[in-house]
Amino acid sequence: MxxxxxxxxxxxxxxxxxxxxxxxxxxxxxxxxxxxxxxxxxxxxxxxxxxxxNELTDHDVHNVYEVRQALEVLAATQACGLHTPRQLVRLKSLIDEYETVDHSDAEELFRLGTAFHSALVEPSPNEYLLKLLEGVWAHPVNRRISRTLDYTPEQQATVASDHRRILDALGRNDAGAMVQILAACFHIRGEA
Missing domain, CATH: 1.10.10.10 (Winged helix-like DNA-binding domain superfamily/Winged helix DNA-binding domain)
Structure with a gap:
């Protein structure tokens, strides 16, 4: 630790x-x-x-998020249209809670961000894919990256806004829009 x-x-x-x-x-x-x-x-x-x-290099960050993006996009695509109303409410509540956390609390932002992404892909029928994602989220390098992020209030608001846009796309069963938003999050900040 x-x-x-x-x-x-x-x-x-x-x-x-x-x-x-x-x-x-x-x-x-x-x-x-x-x-x-x-x-x-x-x-x-x-x-x-x-x-x-070891030093945490830009290459390390790129590699971790490249894997996360590929796996999360696949799992989120599979999950789209399968969320129950209760699961959609849970996603919204995670976003609401994320917005209330102090922007300097990297550990709590990491926990809530991971919880959102886990809930996002939860309905995916591919259990092997979900286990792989759990391993990536829990991997020490991913946890180290997330704890070293220094968010400004504006960056925190952007992440919450992106998550709301993803939730909106899910509500419309628009997998294409959801994947586009999710992929853009990874490209813009190296994380979503």
Whole structure:
């Protein structure tokens, strides 16, 4: 979590013994965690020195959102026309709540944004696709990107407006318009 929330900045050393002492655990679970952190792309092993926290590059952000866009557009297209009235109300309430959050609360904006996108694709009949999306949303790099975003009130309002436009298209069963809005969100800001 320290890497994801920025407590441990890029370039910070991740020394097994120091981490074990800090958290009061043995070296074995720390070693396993460091291997997983490296596999997730959050750190790099430096021979003889341990690990170092990776920089979050524009390339990383592009790659994550390229995958998210492709999967979300497919799932949202499949889901269009299948939302119940209750699901549509839930989407609206998530947008309403998103608008009330302080623009500097990146963690809450991330949670609500993810909840909106999850509810958007929920009716998709492709369970494998939905599981893949859950993995992308929960991936540490995606979570790290989302927590490093520095929204202005205007950007927060734009996201909420885009989500309202998506909801409006869903209400009309207009998959084409919904996909166009969703895709434009990814192209404009690198996220939706």
């Amino acid at each position: 320290d890497i994801i929330d920025g407590t441990m900045p890029p370039g910070a050393p991740l020394v097994q013994e120091q981490i074990a002492a800090k958290y009061g655990v043995s070296r074995t679970p720390v070693r396993d965690a460091l291997v997983q952190i490296a596999a997730d792309g959050l750190a790099t092993a430096v021979p003889g020195q341990g690990y170092v926290v």
